[in-house]
Amino acid sequence: xxxxxxxxxxxxxxxxxxxxxxxxxxxxxxxxxxxxxxxxxxxxxxxxxxxxxxxxxxxxxxxxxxxxxxxxxxxxxxxxxxxxxxxxxxxxxxxxxxxxxxxxxxxxxxxxxxxxxxxxxxxxxxxxxxxxxxxxxxxxxxxxxxxxxxxxxxxxxxxxxxxxxxxxxxxxxxxxxxxx
Amino acid sequence: xxxxxxxxxxxxxxxxxxxxxxxxxxxxxxxxxxxxxxxxxxxxxxxxxxxxxxxxxxxxxxxxxxxxxxxxxxxxxxxxxxxxxxxxxxxxxxxxxxxxxxxxxxxxxxxxxxxxxxxxxxxxxxxxxxxxxxxxxxxxxxxxxxxxxxxxxxxxxxxxxxxxxxxxxxxxxxxxxxxxxxxxxxxxxxxxxxxxxxxxxxxxxxxxxxxxxxxxxxxxxxxxxxxxxxxxxxxxxxxxxxxxxxxxxxxxxxxxxxxxxxxxxxxxxxxxxxxxxxxxxxxxxxxxxxxxxxxxxxxxxxxxxxxxxxxxxxxxxxxxxxxxxxxxxxxxxxxxxxxxxxxxxxxxxxxxxxxxxxxxxxxxxxxxxxxxxxxxxxxxxxxxxxxxxxxxxxxxxxxxxxxxxxxxxxxxxxxxxxxxxxxxxxxxxxxxxxxxxxxxxxxxxxxxxxxxxxxxxxxxxxxxxxxxxxxxxxxxxxxxxxxxxxxxxxxxxxxxxxxxxxxx
Numbered sequence: 304x305x306x307x308x309x310x311x312x313x314x315x316x317x318x319x320x321x322x323x324x325x326x327x328x329x330x331x332x333x334x335x336x337x338x339x340x341x342x343x344x345x346x347x348x349x350x351x352x353x354x355x356x357x358x359x360x361x362x363x364x365x366x367x368x369x370x371x372x373x374x375x376x377x378x379x380x381x382x383x384x385x386x387x388x389x390x391x392x393x394x395x396x397x398x399x400x401x402x403x404x405x406x407x408x409x410x411x412x413x414x415x416x417x418x419x420x421x422x423x424x425x426x427x428x429x430x431x432x433x434x435x436x437x438x439x440x441x442x443x444x445x446x447x448x449x450x451x452x453x454x455x456x457x458x459x460x461x462x463x464x465x466x467x468x469x470x471x472x473x474x475x476x477x478x479x480x481x482x483x
Numbered sequence: 484x485x486x487x488x489x490x491x492x493x494x495x496x497x498x499x500x501x502x503x504x505x506x507x508x509x510x511x512x513x514x515x516x517x518x519x520x521x522x523x524x525x526x527x528x529x530x531x532x533x534x535x536x537x538x539x540x541x542x543x544x545x546x547x548x549x550x551x552x553x554x555x556x557x558x559x560x561x562x563x564x565x566x567x568x569x570x571x572x573x574x575x576x577x578x579x580x581x582x583x584x585x586x587x588x589x590x591x592x593x594x595x596x597x598x599x600x601x602x603x604x605x606x607x608x609x610x611x612x613x614x615x616x617x618x619x620x621x622x623x624x625x626x627x628x629x630x631x632x633x634x635x636x637x638x639x640x641x642x643x644x645x646x647x648x649x650x651x652x653x654x655x656x657x658x659x660x661x662x663x664x665x666x667x668x669x670x671x672x673x674x675x676x677x678x679x680x681x682x683x684x685x686x687x688x689x690x691x692x693x694x695x696x697x698x699x700x701x702x703x704x705x706x707x708x709x710x711x712x713x714x715x716x717x718x719x720x721x722x723x724x725x726x727x728x729x730x731x732x733x734x735x736x737x738x739x740x741x742x743x744x745x746x747x748x749x750x751x752x753x754x755x756x757x758x759x760x761x762x763x764x765x766x767x768x769x770x771x772x773x774x775x776x777x778x779x780x781x782x783x784x785x786x787x788x789x790x791x792x793x794x795x796x797x798x799x800x801x802x803x804x805x806x807x808x809x810x811x812x813x814x815x816x817x818x819x820x821x822x823x824x825x826x827x828x829x830x831x832x833x834x835x836x837x838x839x840x841x842x843x844x845x846x847x848x849x850x851x852x853x854x855x856x857x858x859x860x861x862x863x864x865x866x867x868x869x870x871x872x873x874x875x876x877x878x879x880x881x882x883x884x885x886x887x888x889x890x891x892x893x894x895x896x897x898x899x900x901x902x903x904x905x906x907x908x909x910x911x912x913x914x915x916x917x918x919x920x921x922x923x924x925x926x927x928x929x930x931x932x933x934x935x936x937x938x939x940x941x942x943x944x945x946x947x948x949x950x951x952x953x954x955x956x957x958x959x960x961x962x963x964x965x966x967x968x969x970x971x972x973x974x975x976x977x978x979x980x981x982x983x984x985x986x987x
Contacts, residue, residue, distance in 0.1 A: 326820070334819035337546055337826075341801065344547065344794025348787060352752045362540055370537040372546060376827030379820075385828055386503030387882055391935050393501065408501050415506040418513075419533055426530040451537060 316473030321464040322382035325457070333375040340368045360440035367447055374454035381412065381461035401476040406469035413462035420459055423452030484855075487848040490515050494839070494889075504885040505835035512838035519845060528841060536834050540790065541647060546826040547793030548638045552594035553818045554800035555774070558808030561603045563767035564589045567700035569611065570692045577679035577686030579615055580625040583608040584671040587629030588664065589768070591636035592775040593800070595643070597883075597930055601630025601938045605945040618685035619949050620957030621678050624931075627938045627954060628671055628961035631927035634883075636664035637779060638793070641923055644833070644887060648840075649895050651915040653789040654782040655983035659916045661779070662978050663924065666971065670964040677960050703765035707772060710761070714754045751784050762799050766807040774799055783986060829884065836888035849896040856897060863901035870894050871925060871969060878929020882937060886929070887922065903976075913980045920979040921972060928965045931958045 343361055351357040358364075380386065388408075396404055431445030468474035490511050498507040509529075517525035536542070568582035568589070575581065587604050594600055605626050612622040634641040637657035646653035679686040755777060762773030778796040781787035787795060804810045843849070856866055877886055898918050904911045930938040933955045943951055972978055 330820050330823075331816075333823040333827075334816055337550060337819050337823050340543060341547060341550060341794055341797045344543075344791060345798040348791045348795055352786075353756075365543055366538045366540050369539065369543050369546070372823055373537055373827050373830045376823045377831065380824050380827045380831070383824070385824060386505060387828060387832055387885055388501050388503045389498050389880075389882065389885075389935075390501055391880060392499050404501070408503075411502050411510075412506050415510055419529065422526055422530045423533060426534060447538075448534060451534070455533075 316468050316471070318382065318461075318464040318468035318474055321461050322379075325378045325382050325461060329375045329378055329454075329457075333372055333379070336368050336372045336375065340365055340372065343368070360437075363437045363440050363442055366437075367442060370447060370451060374451045374458075377416075377454060377458040378461045381416070381458045382465065384409070384465060386412070402469050402472065405476055406466050409462050409466040409469065413459050413466060416455055416459035416462060420452055420455035423448060423455050427452050484846075484848060484851045486515070486519075487843060487846045487851075490839075490842070490846075498885075503831070504882070505831035508832075508835035508839035508885075508889070512835070512840070512842040515842040516838075516845065519842075529838065532834055532837050532841070536830065536837060542830075542833075544643055544653065544790040544793045545640060545829060546822060547790065547797045548595045548640060548643065549825050550819070550822040551638070551774075551778075551793060551797040551800045552596055552599050553822050554797060554804050554808075555590075555593045555771075556599055556603050557810065557814055557818050558770075558800065558804035560593070560767075560771050560803075560808075561586065561590050561607045563700070564771060565604070565607045565611070567697075567768045569689070570697045570700050573689040574691035576683065576688050577621070577675045578688055579608070579612045579617060580621050580675045580678075580686050581672050583612070583622075583625045584629040584668060584675065587626070588632050588636060588668045589771055591632040591634075591664070593638075593771055593778075593796075594633055595638040595640040597631045597633035597927070598937055598941050600633035601627055601941045602945055604630060605942055609946060615689045616687050618682070618957075620953050621675070621685045623942055623946065623949050623954050624678075624957030624961055625671070625675060627931050627936070627942050627958055628674070628965075630938050630941070631930045631965075632664060632667055635660050635667055635920075635923050635927060637661065638796070639923065640829070641883060641887060641926060642919060643789070644829075644884065645891060645919045645922060648836075648888070648891050649915055649919070651919060652912060652983075655912065655916045655986060656919050657779065657789065658783050658982040658986060659920050659979045660923070661982055663920050663968075663972055666978060667924075667927075667965075667968055670968050671961060674960040674964040678957075701768055703761065703767070703769035704772070706761055706765075707758075707769065707776075710754065710757055714750050717750055748786075751780075751786050755781055755786060759795075759799055763802055763806055766803075770803055770807070774803070783982075785986070832884055832888060836885070839889070840892035843892055849893055852893060853897050853900045857900070863903060863906065866901055867898065867903075867973065870898065871921065871973065874922065874925040875928055875932075875966075878925060879932045880935060881929070882935065883926040883929060887926065891922070907976055909976075909980060909984065913984060916983050917976045917979045921969065924965070924969050924972060928962065928969070931965075932962060 343358060343365055347358040347361040393401070427445055427448035430448050431443070435444040436442060437444070465474065494507055494511045497510070498504050513525050513529060516528055564586040565582065568585040569579065572578040572582045572585065583604060586608065587600055590600050590604060608626055609622060633639070637660045639657065639660060642656040642660065643653055645651065646656050675686070758773050758777050758780075762770050762777060765773070774796060777799055778792045781792045781795065782789055801810075861869075874890070877890065895915070895918070899911060899914065903914045907914070930936050933939075936955070936958075939951060939954050939958070942954060943949070
């Protein structure tokens with residue numbers, strides 16, 4: 304138990320550490336990516352109309368920025384438990400079952416993300432082997448697929464950290480009330 | 484058919500058990516595919532969907548519009564909108580609630596999310612309505628309902644999702660949302676009037692403001708009128724022949740080819756640049772109008788694609804908040820991060836939904852449903868009516884994004900097979916647009932109806948002292964007006980399809 308008087312050393316539990324880490328590192332990556340995407344689109348359009356010179360290959364760069372944006376946001380989303388889910392029936396669950404229930408939910412999410420990461424790794428290997436590149440700028444697909452695979456794995460770990468935190472009682476369900 | 488129904492049942496059970504909808508749909512879709520086709524093809528499908536959805540130019544419209552909405556929110560444009568609406572409407576009975584609805588409509592024209600609209604307006608409108616002694620039920624209900632306009636009045640994230648899923652032109656959908664949005668505002672104003680007629684104490688009038696004060700809130704609008712008139716004149720002169728009254732008797736088109744005053748496309752671009760500049764110069768309501776025009780005229784006139792318009796709109800909102808909204812580096816980082824995480828959230832749901840709907844398509848459920856419904860011999864309007872009812876029922880229990888992702892792959896082919904295009908004499912694309920608008924309106928109802936109205940919960944978190952049951956009671960007149968609006972939009976498709984039918 305985290306807040307029992309005998310163990311003050313374990314003040315921050317694993318899920319909190321993961322959340323902080325993800326928000327600090329990946330958060331910066333994902334925020335910068337989004338900003339870059341906005342600037343690129345802006346410059347591309349005005350360049351096309353005012354200077355008759357769109358950004359060369361801007362389309363392809365935007366596509367990859369999009370991938371980086373989503374997959375680097377994913378671990379943060381998992382650590383914050385920000386996924387869309389239906390919680391209408393939560394009040395029906397007995398109070399003492401709520402924590403184990405949320406632990407299982409996060410474990411299921413972790414498994415799904417784990418399978419995703421595993422297949423992304425395999426796909427990355429295949430794309431690298433075939434030297435797949437984009438049409439205009441010849442951006443290689445392989446390294447990006449690898450990056451997405453690593454980030455999916457990170458998201459899986461984030462879910463596992465949350466699962467562990469619920470299991471150990473370091474994270475407690477938010478006591479919501481019923482709708483009516 | 485049986486296997487699909489089982490899949491739907493399993494999906495409902497595990498998502499009601501609070502497994503994130505994205506993973507629930509992904510798992511069921513994957514398992515179903517694996518059962519029908521084998522594990523290897525299912526894994527291949529997973530790889531393909533994850534990579535292709537992640538790297539997709541079309542979809543970049545989503546984070547950029549989310550970003551634009553968040554910039555606009557952080558620039559606190561909602562305060563200016565509310566101040567203007569207050570100045571014009573506040574002195575009437577129920578006037579502040581009406582001002583709230585109008586300001587929500589204005590905010591919705593630069594923000595694509597209903598929850599964001601409701602949350603932002605709550606912070607501005609609620610203190611003011613409390614100050615003037617408005618009943619909580621009227622105050623909160625007008626914010627919650629007005630907030631739902633966020634996804635109807637363009638830009639709209641839900642329309643983007645619908646457009647991508649059904650291959651419907653997003654620009655057409657946006658244009659189609661404008662008139663129904665105005666209808667919705669009018670109906671909500673009627674709902675407010677209805678409440679204050681039955682209970683005059685609920686919305687006492689505030690003091691009347693003079694015209695000088697009223698017009699001060701619209702500073703800069705004159706520039707827009709001047710700009711609009713100038714652009715129309717310039718492009719009309721270019722095309723005018725001597726017979727039309729517009730030519731004032733001169734043959735303007737007589738000048739040699741290439742020596743025109745300004746061709747329409749150039750005029751449009753010049754206009755866009757001017758509007759962009761105006762959006763940065765003036766703060767307040769004019770900034771909102773400028774951002775809206777920038778995005779919508781750009782899309783409607785075919786100057787920008789929706790994705791480009793989203794990028795321009797986001798950049799405009801960013802520069803605006805930098806100049807007028809007190810943007811700091813820390814705030815900027817927060818806005819970017821929030822938008823990115825929201826994007827990741829929507830994309831996980833989208834990927835799950837694609838896996839699920841691929842499986843559903845593979846089972847041929849949609850075709851079976853079409854055959855089944857056609858076999859029943861029900862009139863096409865009857866089928867549409869039934870679908871709308873199903874949506875309203877589903878909307879009470881489900882969150883809007885997942886509801887649309889789940890149901891559209893099934894209902895969209897059905898609606899398109901009913902022959903509305905021939906009955907109405909319009910291209911199928913416009914029928915898709917019309918159905919999209921109906922779906923958005925139905926989703927709006929779901930946002931304010933018990934037990935899971937997301938907007939109600941947004942308001943509860945912003946205003947913890949108002950009990951949920953009171954909010955739901957207060958919302959009832961608005962809910963009734965919503966149903967009436969859907970009836971009107973269903974009966975008169977022209978309201979939705981008139982604007983897009985004139986697009987290039």
